[in-house]
Amino acid sequence: MTTTMGAAIGEGDVAAFRDLHTRLGDAVEIAVRGKRDVIDLVLVAMFAGGHVLLEDVPGTGKTTLARAVAGALGGVSRRVQFTPDLLPSDVTGTSVYDPQTGQIRFRPGPVFANIVLADEINRAAAKTQSAMLEVMEERTVTVDGVGHAVPDPFLVVATQNPIDLDGTYRLPEAQLDRFMLRTSIGYPSVDDELDVLRPGSGAGRISAVQTVSSPREVSEYSRRLSLLHVADPILRYVSALGAATRSDSRLRLGASTRGLRTLVRCVQVYAASRGRHFAVPGDVQDLALPVLAHRLVLTREAVLSGVTTEEVLADVVSDVAVPKPA
Template structure:
């Protein structure tokens, strides 16, 4: 038995994680009702060590979702309202002189939290947006040449309004590629919206989210899930999906290697949440769009034709051969 096989996550741990995942999802749903699929995607990103871009119109519960996740895992939550005059140091922190000790000390910014809500991230200038690149990728903030590690787990939930473009700055491809998952919450269905509309139903909803875990437990499971078995045929399948996007004439930028690695991490968590210690092609097909669609860039001709990256990915998924079941 190889070292990798001997340290791979066991079935008992898978069962424990599945129960934890369900508890977290149930806890978050006490505040964000009727959106379990969206909640599960955010939890996938949390355990996979990635970040989430919530692209939706105002008033759909984006802030509530981020705070509910932080409440359920018992971690620290911070909110940053992105505006054109926001400075990078307002996000990451800065060095200040302490007159009492006559020393220069680092004052941590709001990114030093388990869940960071970057509200309306596309309203800040590119210099401020880029301040998040290092911490999102390496979980470290460097100020005056000194690195400062953020807490684990670390999840950035960024929001942007795709309709209102006044006073906004387009997120560059390099930053979009840092987000593991992009998802929209959408409006609630009639039953759940009626529940929200009842007088008094909204007050204290986030405050009432039960704490069902702790940051150490979440970080530990996230590390262990990285050892979940992914067979070579599945890895080749993911690679072939990436190659197909790069060769598609409607795209001027296909899936990056970082994007494909993110897909591997996500399917590991997704499989474990369903009680499996191995990944199947269905995991890849279910997560390909939320993980890869925002990383693709259409050609001008495809944009004018009204094509979307989701449509391109759907066609790619239908055209690439799926590994046989025995390939597991």
């Protein structure tokens, strides 16, 4: 990751990216009404090269969101319904015998797509979860000693139901840390829900989403945005937030260095989406909760008292001094 070192991205590049980001958001919002903030977070993760965990109840538009993003960028989308009997090879692919040629060939699994919806990932056994999270990290599937790269860009939108816990396998903290962002869609407003319910309105249909970009363009901007300038005071601010989580008595585990690096990477994309070629403290504050909250672990006493990691992180952001403009 490039921060203050290296050639910075220019204002013209930022202006072009902001236009692309807006067009992508507008295209996706045709299918997912009234959730622009969630759409923007998913786009941040996509351009930052990460993955998203959606904690939400069924029927809020998670599948629609993933398919709409894929449609807007002109990529391929796949959906995997995670169940207790799902095998790792059902996700990553396997070697099969071809009777016509008499040779063994690799049959790709559903992870070979630009956008992969891992639906109810916490319903799969730990081995299958690990196979999914491994390809998320490595972006390569290895079968019989041969590596197979997944497409670029590669975005996994994983979901889990926070209410129905029967038959689920909790994601360990080390695996949660693999997700760049965690957020939720939530129910729409009254007006947006009426718009979706109105017969013949066409709202929410994937077919209405227009392709406004390409996987190649997204990959190129992802690389260029890693050069966006992040000044030392902003980096010290991020470090101070991490140190504050590690010293908070309500937390058993604070933010890791990897989590803070992820926050900086997201800040680069977020700042550019706002039309700036530099980061400001407000970018860090806006992204701290979706990037860091799921990486924190509460003490037993804090859990019993009803405290959440979101509340702890909000207190930390409120208490840590914000760097002043130079």
